Amino acid sequence: MTDRPPRPQTRPHIAPGLRDVARPVVIWTLHFILVYAALSAACAERAVASYPAAVIAVSIGTPVALVLAGWGLLRRGDQPMRIAARVTIIISLLAILFNTAPVLLLDGCR
Amino acid sequence: MIDATADRPRQGPVLEELRTYEEAWATPPGWRRLSSVSHRVVGQRFIVTGLVFFLIAGFLALLVRTQLIVPENTFLDAETYNQVFTMHGTLMMFLFAIPILEGFGVYLLPLMLGARDLVFPRLGAFGYWCYLFGGLIVLASFVFDAAPDGGWFMYTPLSTKEFTPGLSADFWLIGITFAEIASVTAAVELIAAILCTRAPGMSLTKMPIFAWYMLVTAFMITVGFPPLIVGSILLEVERLIGLPFFDPALGGDPLLWQHLFWLFGHPEVYIIFLPAAGMVATMLPTFVGKPLFGYGYAVAAVVTMGFISFGLWAHHMFATGLPTITLTLFSAASTIVTIPTGVQIFCFILTLAQKRPRLTVPMHFILGFLFIFVIGGLTGVMLAAVPFNWQAHDSYFVVAHLHYVLIGGMVFPLIGAFYYWTPHFTGRMMSERLGKWAFWLMFSGFHITFFLMHITGLRGMPRRISTYPAGIGWDRLNLLSTIGSYILAAGVVVFVWDFIAHRWRGPLAPRNPWKAGTLEWLYPPIAPGHNFHAIPRVHSREPLWDQPDLLENEAHETRGLLRDAPHGRRETVGCHPLSGEPLQIVRLPHPTWIPLLTAFAVAVSFSAVLASLYDIAAAGAVAALFGFAAWAWEPSETGQTITTNDEGTLPVDVASRLGHTHIAIIGTLMIMVALFASVLFAVMFLWNVQPEFTRLAGDPDLFWTSIAVACGLGMSLVAWLARSAPMAVLDLAVALLAGVAGWALYQAVLPTDPMATALAATLWVMAGFIGTQQFVLLYWSLFLALRKVSGQVAAGQIVPEINRVPYALVTAGMLIAAAVVLAAPQLEVLK
Numbered sequence: 001m002t003d004r005p006p007r008p009q010t011r012p013h014i015a016p017g018l019r020d021v022a023r024p025v026v027i028w029t030l031h032f033i034l035v036y037a038a039l040s041a042a043c044a045e046r047a048v049a050s051y052p053a054a055v056i057a058v059s060i061g062t063p064v065a066l067v068l069a070g071w072g073l074l075r076r077g078d079q080p081m082r083i084a085a086r087v088t089i090i091i092s093l094l095a096i097l098f099n100t101a102p103v104l105l106l107d108g109c110r
Numbered sequence: 111m112i113d114a115t116a117d118r119p120r121q122g123p124v125l126e127e128l129r130t131y132e133e134a135w136a137t138p139p140g141w142r143r144l145s146s147v148s149h150r151v152v153g154q155r156f157i158v159t160g161l162v163f164f165l166i167a168g169f170l171a172l173l174v175r176t177q178l179i180v181p182e183n184t185f186l187d188a189e190t191y192n193q194v195f196t197m198h199g200t201l202m203m204f205l206f207a208i209p210i211l212e213g214f215g216v217y218l219l220p221l222m223l224g225a226r227d228l229v230f231p232r233l234g235a236f237g238y239w240c241y242l243f244g245g246l247i248v249l250a251s252f253v254f255d256a257a258p259d260g261g262w263f264m265y266t267p268l269s270t271k272e273f274t275p276g277l278s279a280d281f282w283l284i285g286i287t288f289a290e291i292a293s294v295t296a297a298v299e300l301i302a303a304i305l306c307t308r309a310p311g312m313s314l315t316k317m318p319i320f321a322w323y324m325l326v327t328a329f330m331i332t333v334g335f336p337p338l339i340v341g342s343i344l345l346e347v348e349r350l351i352g353l354p355f356f357d358p359a360l361g362g363d364p365l366l367w368q369h370l371f372w373l374f375g376h377p378e379v380y381i382i383f384l385p386a387a388g389m390v391a392t393m394l395p396t397f398v399g400k401p402l403f404g405y406g407y408a409v410a411a412v413v414t415m416g417f418i419s420f421g422l423w424a425h426h427m428f429a430t431g432l433p434t435i436t437l438t439l440f441s442a443a444s445t446i447v448t449i450p451t452g453v454q455i456f457c458f459i460l461t462l463a464q465k466r467p468r469l470t471v472p473m474h475f476i477l478g479f480l481f482i483f484v485i486g487g488l489t490g491v492m493l494a495a496v497p498f499n500w501q502a503h504d505s506y507f508v509v510a511h512l513h514y515v516l517i518g519g520m521v522f523p524l525i526g527a528f529y530y531w532t533p534h535f536t537g538r539m540m541s542e543r544l545g546k547w548a549f550w551l552m553f554s555g556f557h558i559t560f561f562l563m564h565i566t567g568l569r570g571m572p573r574r575i576s577t578y579p580a581g582i583g584w585d586r587l588n589l590l591s592t593i594g595s596y597i598l599a600a601g602v603v604v605f606v607w608d609f610i611a612h613r614w615r616g617p618l619a620p621r622n623p624w625k626a627g628t629l630e631w632l633y634p635p636i637a638p639g640h641n642f643h644a645i646p647r648v649h650s651r652e653p654l655w656d657q658p659d660l661l662e663n664e665a666h667e668t669r670g671l672l673r674d675a676p677h678g679r680r681e682t683v684g685c686h687p688l689s690g691e692p693l694q695i696v697r698l699p700h701p702t703w704i705p706l707l708t709a710f711a712v713a714v715s716f717s718a719v720l721a722s723l724y725d726i727a728a729a730g731a732v733a734a735l736f737g738f739a740a741w742a743w744e745p746s747e748t749g750q751t752i753t754t755n756d757e758g759t760l761p762v763d764v765a766s767r768l769g770h771t772h773i774a775i776i777g778t779l780m781i782m783v784a785l786f787a788s789v790l791f792a793v794m795f796l797w798n799v800q801p802e803f804t805r806l807a808g809d810p811d812l813f814w815t816s817i818a819v820a821c822g823l824g825m826s827l828v829a830w831l832a833r834s835a836p837m838a839v840l841d842l843a844v845a846l847l848a849g850v851a852g853w854a855l856y857q858a859v860l861p862t863d864p865m866a867t868a869l870a871a872t873l874w875v876m877a878g879f880i881g882t883q884q885f886v887l888l889y890w891s892l893f894l895a896l897r898k899v900s901g902q903v904a905a906g907q908i909v910p911e912i913n914r915v916p917y918a919l920v921t922a923g924m925l926i927a928a929a930v931v932l933a934a935p936q937l938e939v940l941k
Contacts, residue, residue: 015688018314021410025417032421035439043433046801080315083406084413091414091449098446099421102438109433 017081020072024085024092027069028099034061035099043109051108058103065096119537119618121636123666125643131676135226135639138701145701147231148639149216154535155238156213156292160206163245165606167201170194172599175559179592181580191576192259193278197252199262203378204286205245207520208331211385212296214527215324219300221534221630222318224309224648226641226672226682227698229770230299232705232741237295239709244289247717251281258282261574263375264345266356266367271349280720283346288716290335297331298777300324305687306770309629310647310671310757312690318628318651319402322409323388326416327381332777333420334377336784337791341370344792344875350719353864353871355792361803362868365430366795370788372423380419382516384412386523387454390476393530394458396626397467397476401652403460404453411450411457418447428499437496444494451487455480470624471545475526478553482518486511489564504574507567513560525552525605532609533619537635540616544608551601558594562587622661627652633665644673645683648690674755681752683760684770694764695752699744708737739893746907765909775913779920782883786924789879793872793931800869807863807870810932814857821851822925825887829918833911836903841895844918845888851925852884858932876928883921890914 038054041047049057069092072085124132137146146152173194177186186194216234220227228234251257256278260269269279304325308317344355345367354360356367395402402408421443428437458480467473489511493499502508525548529540566587571578578584621634631654632642643666650656660668671683671692680698685691715730750762766772797804825847832840855877864874894910897903 018688021413025414029417029420032443036436039433039436039439040798043435044798046798048798080406080409083404084410087407087410087453088414091410091418091446091453094449095414095418095443095446098442099439101442102435106435106438109435 017077017079017085020075020085021081021088023071024069024089027065028092028095031061031065031069031096032099034058034065035103039103039109055103058100062096062100066093069093069096117618119636121537122638123664124638125666128676130678131640132638134678134680134700137639142701144706145703147235147699147701147705149220149228149231149234150639150641152231152234152238153213153215153217156209156216156241157535159238159242159245160210160213161606161609163201163205164210165602166249167198167206168599168602170198170201172595174198175592175595177576178578178588180589181578181585183577186576188576189259192261192574193257195574196258196261196282197248200248200258200282200286201245202516203262203382204289205241205248207382207516208293208378209241209289210524211327211382211520212293212300214389214524214531215300215327215385216296217535218531218630219303219321219324220307220682221637221641222628223304223307223321224312224629224642224645224683225303225307226645227680228299228303229307229682229684229696229698230302230774232699232702233295233299236705236709237292237299239706240295240712241289241292243709243713244285244287244292244716247285247288247713247720248281251278251285254281256281263371264367265371266345266364269345269367270356271352277720280346280349283342283349284716284720287339287342287346288713290339291712293331294335294781297328297335298774298781300328301332301777302770302774304328305773306684306693306768307682307696308648308685308690309645310683310685310690310692312648312685314688314690315405316648316651316690319391319405319408320385320388320628322412323384323391326412327384327388328777329780330377330381330384330416330419332780333784334374334381336374336781337370337788338374340785340788340792340875341367341374344370344872347875353874354868355796355871357868358800360867361796361800361806362871363796363799365427365799366792368427368430369423369795370792372426373420373788373791376423376426377419379515380415383519384415386479386520386527387412389523389527389530390458390479391454392628393472393526393624394461394467394476395652396530396624397470397473398461398465399468399625400461400464401627402457403464404457405651407453408457411453414450415447415454418443418450422447425494425499428496429503434496441494441496445491448487448491455484455487470529471540471542471549472526472530472624474546474549475522475529478549479518479522479526482514482522482553482556486514486516486518489514502567504572505567506563506571506573509573510560510563510567513556513563517556517560522552525549528605528609530624531630532612533623533635534630534637536613536616537619538612538616539619539623540608540612544604548601548605548608551604552598553601555594555597555599555601559591559598560594562591562594566591621665622654627655629653632660632668638666640680642668642670642672643676644668644670646670671754671757672752675752681762683754684764686768687773692754692757692760693766693768695754695760695762696770697747697763704737704741708734708741711737735889742893743897743902745902746904746909748907748909749904763909765906765912767912769909769912771909772913772916775916779916783920783924786876786879786927789872789876790927790931793869793876796869796872803867803869804935807866808861809936810873811858811861812933812936814854814860815929815932818851818854818858819922819925819929821847821854822884822922825851826915826918826922829887829891829911829914833908833915836898836908836911838895838898841891841898844914845891845895848884848887848891848921852881852888855880855884855925855928873932876931880921880924880928883917883924887914887918887921890917 038057041049042051042054073089258278304321348355354362356362356364424440425444569583571584619635622631681695684694684696686693711730711733715727718727748763751759753759828843859877862870864871
């Protein structure tokens, strides 16, 4: 019995793994918003941006997103949170490529 | 404790030597039970009410099928038919599926996590009453012969005043919006409970998998429900006072409703599926006798589904004329979501592969779930492809798909969960024999009904038609589908009968009847009101398997936290959100009528709007404000300490950003930000698709806009200072600045005419939303000042001040975003 409670760790050991679980899907979300915004800017009535500008924005944003989401993929460990992080990263990388595919493969809004 | 001589299940054990302590946790008897705020009582209320709505909605489905049994049938006229299928979908989606799953979460999570109650019991009770009253408002439409008939998605322009002139759409919009309060309050409560009240040692990776599913679901609700709330408010405002949000002639767009609805509607499918899958992930290891295969994979799959499911909304809009490239983006996202779904299914299959499972009734329903849901998932992939979707759009193929996903993915696991956890509710086992009858009737009836609908749809039968001509290839398929629906209904009747009759016929449930590994089975059914006399330290995800001492001794003799702190107050252990180590003691409220009375006041307010009695609506809102104040008036207990024995001394209601109230505020702010983002989406959408209406309604006043921003920033600064120096004068300063910021924002939008264009109307809504945020801060700050002046607050009791800071900062951020939106058109001209 102690007089004081065990002091909670300020950075519990699972925190990095948890961060690696959350980060890739947050990056995917931002990338999805970028692609959707670029297409909306190029393809809606207001035509805020040209279609090539949208393609350029997505082309620049995608490698950045891939690097940010993929960071930590090769980190070793078989803790549940590490496994979860690795799977989340792989799914998010695929999902980012899927977001990008229409912009790179199709030519124009229609 | 089970009294064998009486052959009746008893709640307990009730320790006579700790009478004050036991009485503090007892549920009030008789009609005073309505004042109970215990998670066990509230959870059961949600479950039973949800079940009643399910039966009503199921009966309506039988009416639909009976109408379609033969061609050119006259059993229901077209108008009644529209009402029946609309109410069927509405009740199932809004008043059955989500509330009943949240009910299971509310009931089970504290028991699984090692907590004596949820952290905000009154919030849970308030949410339940909102759900009940909202549901009654929707049902009351039948009484007034004004049942909604525009489909469960209430598409505009059909649902606008011009095409639906009566009150039917208003019943839907007001009732559903009210009932949704329950969903968002439960979400905040579950987030705080899962993150802040776990047993010692239960880090996030040792948390039961069901808690992961519910945590992700709760976060999804905080983000997913606000778009529908905003959409419903816009549509109701258009119907009430004519603001033209959806009127193309004034710069509105009916597609705005579809975007907002499906921004909610698609994630909702996952919000329904994930808790049910979490139940499967909990029950399956019990019957296999092995832990879930791939816990980490399952967690990854759930988290990624929670995000990616928000990127699919427009796949419900493939036939609305969106640009092809946009359709392709949503098609890609709809395809990719199958990967995390598949990961989960493989976790289940590989768990099954570890050992031959015991074929109990819950296990039957789990296998049924796997079989049906996989088929629904595959047809979902087909519908994700744009060309096929165009072919099958609005046909019975889609009806078949959605029922495979929702009945397979949610109803089958749910019925299995009833058989699994009912002993916890009632102390008795449901019948294995009747359960298997229920399963086979439901399973066969389901496939006869819905598998054939794939063919009916591919043969071209559209949804929502009240009848059809003979001889075009639909007759026999519809006849068989209807017969199947009766068989399915017979299965449900058998289940319901068993659920009712087992209370007097079922055998008494032994301790841990399924030999499960999770903590909710520590006590023999029915567990005592406090759930745990002592909260044990947990070393694994299946503590009842891996810590044999927990089941070797009587449950009330278990060693753990709070064992030696029995007194007349309700409390549980608060933990670090990540590590699960004890951080504080969370004081919990005792039974109270305030949640019921406050929800009733809100119900009066909503109902009065429906009846156009605006004075009464205002009175109801004021009464609700008083209710919330009475709710929060209790003295703060921060600064006290409790000796917990094993873990030493812990502080009560710690003033920290890791505290449960702060986590709840973060959850609440997620809802607020999602609401604001939904309004912002509406502004941007209309600005983008109707450019010629941008400045027709007049320009906002930028001087007043800048005053609003300055006051908002000042308000945040003072709120931040008040955290370090809690003084009434600073609270008054925050209130004053919040009030001035709100007034300045009103002055800023005053030059624009909201009736002139849809864009101007959405700007007013944006200002109104931020004004509401300012009002909350004003009310909150005046309340805190009053508490200080009246001597309710001691030194160091700064939890509300800590919590007010992020609220003020986020509100200031909204003001800045609003200022950019208001100034943008004028700056564009300068360019």
